Amino acid sequence: MILVPEVAEETAPPRKVKMKKRDIVATLLLAALTLPTASAQTPAVTRALADVDAADQARVQGDSAAWKLVAPGFMFVHSTGPVDDLPAFLARRARTGPLASGRGVRAVDLEAPRGYIDGDVLVRVKLLGDSSTASVRAGQSRVLDVYVQRDGAWKWLAHSTSEVRARWMPVTVATTLVDEYAGAYAAAEGPRRMYARRGDALVQITPAGDRALIPLSDATFGYDGLNATVSFVRDKAGRVVAADESAQVGFTHFPRVNP
Numbered sequence: 586m587i588l589v590p591e592v593a594e595e596t597a598p599p600r601k602v603k604m605k606k607r608d609i610v611a612t613l614l615l616a617a618l619t620l621p622t623a624s625a626q627t628p629a630v631t632r633a634l635a636d637v638d639a640a641d642q643a644r645v646q647g648d649s650a651a652w653k654l655v656a657p658g659f660m661f662v663h664s665t666g667p668v669d670d671l672p673a674f675l676a677r678r679a680r681t682g683p684l685a686s687g688r689g690v691r692a693v694d695l696e697a698p699r700g701y702i703d704g705d706v707l708v709r710v711k712l713l714g715d716s717s718t719a720s721v722r723a724g725q726s727r728v729l730d731v732y733v734q735r736d737g738a739w740k741w742l743a744h745s746t747s748e749v750r751a752r753w754m755p756v757t758v759a760t761t762l763v764d765e766y767a768g769a770y771a772a773a774e775g776p777r778r779m780y781a782r783r784g785d786a787l788v789q790i791t792p793a794g795d796r797a798l799i800p801l802s803d804a805t806f807g808y809d810g811l812n813a814t815v816s817f818v819r820d821k822a823g824r825v826v827a828a829d830e831s832a833q834v835g836f837t838h839f840p841r842v843n844p
Contacts, residue, residue, distance in 0.1 A: 630700045633707050637732055637739050638698070656733050656740035664726060664746040695725065705734040715752050724752030753807050758800040763787045766817045770828045770839035778815070778828055778839050789815075 626634075643651035661669045669677060692713040700709045708731055715724040727747045732739040763782045770778045779790040780798070787806060788795040798806035798815070805816040813832035820826045828839040 626700060627702075630702055630707075633702060633732075633739055634698050634700045634709060637707065637709060637730070637741070640739070640741070654738055654740050656735060656742040659741060660743045662743075662745040664748040692726070707732040707734070707739055712749070723750075724748065725750040748812055750810075751807065751812050753799055753801055755799050756802060758787075758803055760785050762803060765825050766828075768825075769842045771842045772837050772839050774837075776837065776839075777842075778830070780828075 640651045640654050655671055659671045659674070661674045663669070692715055695712045695714045698709055698711045700707060702708075708729070711728050711730075713726045713728055725748075727749050729743075729745045729747075730741065731743040733742050734740070760782070763785065766787055767781050768779075770780075780787055781790055781795075782788075783795060787798045787800070789798060789808065797809040799809055800806050801814065804818075805814055807814050811832065813830065816829045816831075817825050818827040818829055826841050828841070830837045830839060
């Protein structure tokens, strides 16, 4: 299964056009695909990234002056879909806390930020990882921020988060359940899924080899390396009759075809 982000390409005419929020986000994602690596960035970009990072940290610490470095029309697109303007974002932040993930989990940079300046616009892309413990699989998110230069300062205009890897808390599942889930499943559209027990664990059998499944409950497992899950379904008699897969590309129902 390949998860491919949707990218919309647009050509801006030489006049001001009122774009829908989803069109703006798609345009920003397209711009992010062409960003240079950190080592290829110009000194101007390096200075700008340092400035906006300092402002980000100040906002996390509650510095009211840093909140003045937000541009009119600010939008924050969450990984789960909601789009907040500044008042809505601040209200949500007051409920969830000031940490970058919004879930009480501190996020750290997993790679050097990448940036690009075009006139008075700065685009920054970062890969963030959640802080974690031995019992929690850390999540990863790709974040895109856009800033505009106003009054000699970079002001935050837009943010979008794409979850690369979900933050999961594995549980222990009885091997008797693992045995019940092993088998073949096929969707009406043709795709198939094969699962097998390896030791005490359940895996997905793929042409490239076994993919580990991370138990999230007695019936739901996460695909290691993907932001996707599978939940096994029972009928009224308690027999496992299907596997329901949920991924970034959608939901698929796989009826069982053999034990």
